[in-house]
Amino acid sequence: MEKSKTLLKREDVSVDDTWDLEKIYKDEEEFQEEFQYLKEIYTGLGDFKGTLKDPHNLLEYFKLDERVSRLAEKLYVYSNMKNHEDMNNGKYINIKKQVEIFLPEISSLTSFFVPELLSMDDNYLEECMKVPELQKYKFELEDILKMKPHTLSESEERILATLSESLNAPEEAFSLLTNADMTFPKVKDENGEEVDFNEARYSNFIKSKDRAVRKEAFETLFNTYKQFKNTLATTLTASINNFNISAKLRHFSSPLEASLKPNNIDVKVYDNTIDTVNKNLHLLHRYVDIKKRLLGLDEIHMYDLYVPLIDTPKEHIEFNDGVELVEKALAPLGEEYLSIFKEGINNRWIDKYDNEGKRQGAYSWGSYDTDPYVLLNYNYDINDVSTLAHEMGHSIHSYYSRKNQDYIYSDYTLFCAEVASTTNEILFIKYMIDNEKDENKRLYLVNTMIEGIRTTVFRQTMFAEFEKITHNILNEGTPLNADGLCEIWLDLNKKYFGETMVVDEEISMEWARIPHFYSDFYVYQYATGYSCANSFANNILQGGEDELEKYKGFLKAGGSDYPLEILRKAGVDISTPKPIEDTMKNFEMLLDILETAIK
Incomplete structure (x- = not known):
């Protein structure tokens, strides 16, 4: 089409x-x-x-x-x-x-x-x-x-x-304020024209090649949030206090244990994630330095983080051509896996294109008694092909789980949910990097993978560290106001991004716009999920039939055991530092490729 x-x-x-x-x-x-x-x-x-x-x-x-x-x-x-x-x-x-x-x-x-x-x-x-x-x-x-x-x-x-409705009120108030009541001043676009501005448009402006545009968008966004800092601090600390009080009433040793114990996850997994990433922050500092040099900047600011490093012509990839690329990338998963993928393509699991009134975004969904359907809004670029690989990873995970488990164990936990989809995504981008002949396009793909690790592992771990600090302070009975939250956030950004980065004061308000902080101790799973997926992708590409069968065992396990046990049986032990350390090694290897381009 x-x-x-x-x-x-x-x-x-x-x-x-x-x-x-x-x-x-x-x-x-x-x-x-x-x-x-x-x-x-x-x-x-x-x-x-x-x-x-x-x-x-x-x-x-x-x-x-x-x-x-x-x-x-x-x-x-x-x-x-x-x-x-x-x-x-x-x-x-x-x-x-x-x-x-x-x-x-x-x-x-x-x-x-x-x-x-x-x-x-x-x-x-x-x-x-x-x-x-x-x-x-x-x-x-x-x-x-x-x-x-x-x-x-x-x-x-x-x-x-x-009391549940009252206990959920802080999150509801946050959502209404940030999505409905909060308005932003107009900003100038790349043509110098004043245009309407909001959270959705910020994601485009912050990637602008025009530095003045992204700087104004950055300052406008966070200065607007700053006007509501006391209200937003109240909603967040109230939400945290509600969770902490519930944890105490239920006799957990800590708020963190209250979040992790239902899935039988030791708090050491959470702490290990933060500690291992912290030991490798020098790699993120190195990336900041490389980005500064590639962009030709005297100083690199927080509003420079999202601008693309490599310019490539926008490719138009027809859906069937995208399917062919994904099939080639997923070939290491074996004929059985590919046959399920093809079944989904040929038997109309997928709603492919946008139409009037269609829900935006992408997802995989279904029930025990239906196909594992996929909603896409395919727009013919490389990111849409990657999304196809990702969502089919979810769907094939669901397919295997439902075929091999009774209904009661057919749903996998959130801790495992992103692993199969991200494994597909990593296999796809690695295939694209290995087979791209155009050096500029190859560097673009390398930087895409670097950014995936930066935003999914480093950034989400920083979020997790912020959650741990704030929950502990409030759990000890110490009050925490907007200025305190800003100070914690600013210090974490300075630590994570290093001395090369000019950590602008405006970023101190970023905590106020993160909805996941109202789902206590949730975000660390993005970092662990990516790291497990990286390990599986490496095992599949470097191993043999045994590694592939172990991975398929993970896909088939559903919710028949606790997530750490399912992963461990499949050959990935996230209770140890190894999966995250391996992700850091991959990040370093990608930095080597990128840095070679500027020498």
């Missing part, structure tokens, strides 16, 4: 360029029939309340819960994906809302389940294992029961549940 100058209406898009959701429901009538059936059967879950002491009743509960959950998940996925095809289509807005309004009723009806299990005697699990059909639920039951020391009484849990 040639790139169109105007967006097509959804009904005018070629069927071959869309995902095939009729495999889920052929029409709305079939959807509504299954929705009605769900409403009829879900009420039976409430009948098990007070009966779970009998393991046979627990088994029957699990069976009905699976039927209800699978059907609810399929309805939810379908209604959302239909809505994403054209978000202005009232018909699919309506069915999406129908499902979203109904799902909390299921959650409310099953809210007794975990508290009732946790009220059982210590020998309950042993009694359950005497029922042969319950043995497949052993890991699930162990996972629930291990949280018994951190579960409050029924009345206390009810109080916290009642």
Whole structure:
């Protein structure tokens, strides 16, 4: 399909360029029939309340819960994906809302389940294992029961549940302020014309080749945030305090343990990530120096970080040509993997192009009983091809997991979620670097990979370090205001970027625009995920059949064990410094290539 100058209406898009959701429901009538059936059967879950002491009743509960959950998940996925095809289509807005309004009723009806299990005697699990059909639920039951020391009484849990909306208020206030209420002054574009400015446009302005443009955008963005610094400090510290208080009430030794323990991750993994990256900050300092020289600057400022180093003509890559590139890059994953990739391409897993009203961005989604679909907004450049590799990594991970695990273990954790997709992305860019004959294009790809490590490993680890510092200060009962947050952020930037970088005062407000800080101790997983993916990519490219089978074992494992154990069995131990150290070695090798270009 040639790139169109105007967006097509959804009904005018070629069927071959869309995902095939009729495999889920052929029409709305079939959807509504299954929705009605769900409403009829879900009420039976409430009948098990007070009966779970009998393991046979627990088994029957699990069976009905699976039927209800699978059907609810399929309805939810379908209604959302239909809505994403054209978000202005009232018909699919309506069915999406129908499902979203109904799902909390299921959650409310099953809210007794975990508290009732946790009220059982210590020998309950042993009694359950005497029922042969319950043995497949052993890991699930162990996972629930291990949280018994951190579960409050029924009345206390009810109080916290009642307060949930209030406890989420800081994040809601942050979102409303930064997305709706905050307005920015106009800025001048590269033609010297005054234009509207916001967060979305900032990402383009900060990459401008015109230094005056990116400097003005940088100062405008952060000086606007500065006007609200006391409000934003209050929302963030309130959010952190809410999490810290919950951790204390639930008898965790620290807020960090409260975040990591549900996935059985030792706090040493978090600390090891920060420590290992800190030991390699000299490499980031070196990159700053190389960038300064390549850009020909007397001084390098924070607003110079995102400007591309290498100019290359914008390539137009047709979708089928992009598919061919990805196939070649993923060839080391073997014929079986490629056959699944081709199945996705040929059997319409992918919604390829933009159209009027279509949801922007890209994702992989589906349910246990559907294909692992991919939404793209393919725009014919190299980044879109990389996105295809990335999202198909998610989808093939889901494919393997659902084919090899029972429903209860078919979902993988967030800790593992980005590993398979990033492995594909790394394999793709390495293939492109190794096979690019044009030296300028090759250097562009090298710098793209460098920037991936800088923003995903170094930057997210700096975020993680900020979270640890701020949570600890507040957890000790020490107040923290806007000036304190700014000072911590400024000091971290100075440490991470080194003496060559002029760390502009405006950057001290950057903490105020990071929404992930309202999801406590989440961002470190970007750094660990990239490092695990780097290790897998190296193992696949340098190893043999054994390394490939271990990797496929990771893809097949789903949520059948804790994430660190799944990764360890596949040959990557993120509890040690090695995966991050190997990523740092790769970063250094890429710097060597880039630096050679300026000598």
